[in-house]
Amino acid sequence: MPVISQLPKRAVLAVGLFIPLLLVLITACVPTVPLTPAANATDPKCAEIIVRLPKSVVDQPLRNTNAQATGAWGDPASVLLRCGVAQPAPSASCSTVNGIDWVVDISGSPRYVYTTWGRSPATQVVVDTELTQGQGAIILDALSNAVGSIAQTKACTSRDPGFVPESTPTPVPTG
Helix, strand or coil, X not given: CCHHHHCCHHHHHHHHHHHHHHHHHHHHCCCCECCCCCCCCCXXXXXXXXXCCCCEECCEEEECECCCCEEEECXXXXXXXXXXXXXXXXXXXEEEECCEEEEEXXXXXXXXXXXXXCECCEEEEEEECCCCCCCHHHHHHHHHHHHCXXXXXXXXXXXXXXXXXXXCCCCCCCC
């Protein structure tokens, strides 16, 4: 005869209620970072990035998120990642870190936004430089293995005919 059938019904009911309550309490202690998925978050290439995310960046632990194709590190979250964002416009503020080209937007300082260039779908990383002591390049380096799983098709150099920095003057025809 099974052991459970030998227990009083009240004990079985109490255990049946206690275990789910315990699970709810445990998961409530680990807050999830709320994020919005990017438009192309369902692209299978984004899944390749997410399974390769590092467990920590600059001593900030990986956190759970509530959106597909996202990642977050730190408490409070100091690094946010979203795969499947739109390809950024060409920009003179493009730089390469460990083989990955990034277009950098510092207009929201101290939060810098890095978006991959020449990879589709694009990946966006937001770094709060105050919370990470300005270690943006180290963070991008730590993410390069994951982000590099999407092949690069364009480079952010003047040698790539598809890259035209915003600062390039447009020729004006003369009379």
